[in-house]
Amino acid sequence: MRTRPLTVAAACAAAALVVVLGLVVRPHTPALSTDESGDAALLDRARPLFAEGVHHRVSVVEIDGEDTRVAHFGADDSTSYEIGSVSKALNGLLLADMIERGEVSEDTELGTLLDLDGAPAASVTLAELAGHRSGLPRLSPRPLDMLGAWAAALTGRDPYRFDVDTLVEQVAAADTSGRGEFAYSNMGAAVLGQALAARAGTDYADLLRARVLDPLGLDGTVLPATAAELPAGAIVGTNDKGRTADPWLARAYAPAGGVRSTPEDMAVLARALLFGDPPGAGAMEPRWDDGEDGRVGLGWFVDDHDGTDVTWHNGGTGGFSTMLALDREGGRAVVVLADTATGVESQARDLLLGEA
Amino acid sequence: MTTTVLYAVGGLLVLVAVAMSAGLLLRTWRHRGSRRLQDRWDALNRFGNALLMTVVALLSVSWTVFPEGLWYPVVALLAAAAAGTVLRWPDLAWRADTERAATHRVSALGTLAFAAVAVAVLVVTLL
Numbered sequence: 001m002r003t004r005p006l007t008v009a010a011a012c013a014a015a016a017l018v019v020v021l022g023l024v025v026r027p028h029t030p031a032l033s034t035d036e037s038g039d040a041a042l043l044d045r046a047r048p049l050f051a052e053g054v055h056h057r058v059s060v061v062e063i064d065g066e067d068t069r070v071a072h073f074g075a076d077d078s079t080s081y082e083i084g085s086v087s088k089a090l091n092g093l094l095l096a097d098m099i100e101r102g103e104v105s106e107d108t109e110l111g112t113l114l115d116l117d118g119a120p121a122a123s124v125t126l127a128e129l130a131g132h133r134s135g136l137p138r139l140s141p142r143p144l145d146m147l148g149a150w151a152a153a154l155t156g157r158d159p160y161r162f163d164v165d166t167l168v169e170q171v172a173a174a175d176t177s178g179r180g181e182f183a184y185s186n187m188g189a190a191v192l193g194q195a196l197a198a199r200a201g202t203d204y205a206d207l208l209r210a211r212v213l214d215p216l217g218l219d220g221t222v223l224p225a226t227a228a229e230l231p232a233g234a235i236v237g238t239n240d241k242g243r244t245a246d247p248w249l250a251r252a253y254a255p256a257g258g259v260r261s262t263p264e265d266m267a268v269l270a271r272a273l274l275f276g277d278p279p280g281a282g283a284m285e286p287r288w289d290d291g292e293d294g295r296v297g298l299g300w301f302v303d304d305h306d307g308t309d310v311t312w313h314n315g316g317t318g319g320f321s322t323m324l325a326l327d328r329e330g331g332r333a334v335v336v337l338a339d340t341a342t343g344v345e346s347q348a349r350d351l352l353l354g355e356a
Numbered sequence: 357m358t359t360t361v362l363y364a365v366g367g368l369l370v371l372v373a374v375a376m377s378a379g380l381l382l383r384t385w386r387h388r389g390s391r392r393l394q395d396r397w398d399a400l401n402r403f404g405n406a407l408l409m410t411v412v413a414l415l416s417v418s419w420t421v422f423p424e425g426l427w428y429p430v431v432a433l434l435a436a437a438a439a440g441t442v443l444r445w446p447d448l449a450w451r452a453d454t455e456r457a458a459t460h461r462v463s464a465l466g467t468l469a470f471a472a473v474a475v476a477v478l479v480v481t482l483l
Contacts, residue, residue: 053420
């Protein structure tokens with residue numbers, strides 16, 4: 001059977017089209033940047049820690065008493081990273097500050113601040129929300145919201161594109177049957193922050209700025225609500241699928257993970273948490289067990305590592321990973337910020353505990 | 357998820373995508389027997405399935421954990437299968453004179469419908 005030249009040409013074109021499309025949409029896993037700056041000794045200690053896994057831009061901040069050292073791979077002091085759930089730790093500071101001011105109490109019920117119309121979550125307290133003991137699920141359990149979260153994960157989009165009214169509807173629809181037991185909840189952290197904003201009569205971004213960020217001088221720490229509000233030259237991250245991740249913007253879920261910050265600001269924050277008197281510092285005191293070996297404060301976790309209490313929170317967005325770890329008794333802290341979805345918790349702990 | 361689970365899921369999805377493309381490619385070479393392309397609907401159905409599984413693998417595999425280099429053989433096989441399908445196309449009838457001919461058409465239309473629903477769901481949930 002003779003194959004016509006036109007058919008052969010069409011076959012070649014089809015194959016070429018598939019190859020070109022396959023190359024255009026191919027996954028891309030970046031390598032650790034070789035553009036290094038900062039403290040040479042810290043660079044040497046940090047570099048091997050990021051040899052495995054997918055890392056690109058990484059910043060390491062190390063505080064040891066009076067000394068502050070930084071090491072950057074493809075970044076600098078002012079690089080703006082998404083800090084993900086480290087936002088929850090800032091949220092905890094905000095809650096503790098408002099408790100100290102007498103504006104709310106640990107036992108203030110959510111339903112007194114937001115219109116939950118007798119939903120199960122209405123009787124949940126602010127302390128339960130901050131300690132992940134409210135019984136609220138990790139994410140909204142409504143089918144369309146779950147479908148949206150799944151689709152966003154597949155496509156690298158921002159999964160938290162909800163306004164405050166929608167968040168309140170999600171919370172009102174949620175079951176709280178696990179109340180009193182530790183269960184990590186992004187929804188709980190988000191609604192906690194929005195409840196505090198409602199109490200203060202302002203929006204969450206303005207409240208966090210006025211009560212926590214401005215007093216600490218964290219000018220590079222921002223909550224961009226739109227793409228236009230992203231810092232100039234804002235970097236984008238790479239998700240676990242090897243694709244560019246959309247920025248996570250600070251809408252209703254901002255208290256759970258919508259904050260961006262810089263190595264410079266994280267150094268200031270960590271130093272204030274260790275040696276200063278930051279707003280709401282009492283949030284870091286552990287109050288409850290997390291059901292495993294750790295303890296939980298108001299938005300903070302505390303783990304024991306061979307006799308050293310490590311106070312910490314990590315963060316992960318579509319394309320960024322963060323870890324803030326403090327040895328409060330030893331006066332040491334390590335912050336790791338990265339622009340890929342590969343977790344950096346172990347690296348921060350190794351640096352903090354002198355294992356690297 | 358642990359690295360082991362991510363590897364296992366990635367391996368499974370890539371394997372299914374490769375199997376579909378390789379299966380189609382083999383059928384484009386065969387001119388006799390039951391394991392050949394029966395008609396154009398059969399070819400469309402099998403290429404649609406191979407394409408769909410390749411897209412599923414692209415979107416679902418954690419390529420930052422699973423070896424990224426395996427994407428290229430997946431694409432190369434799909435490209436070869438596409439070329440083979442086009443080469444066989446003139447020799448195929450739209451509808452084979454067999455009992456299963458109707459099945460091929462229904463399967464092809466089902467694949468198309470599934471892809472349309474998947475795209476619609478993505479659009480609706482992301483907008």
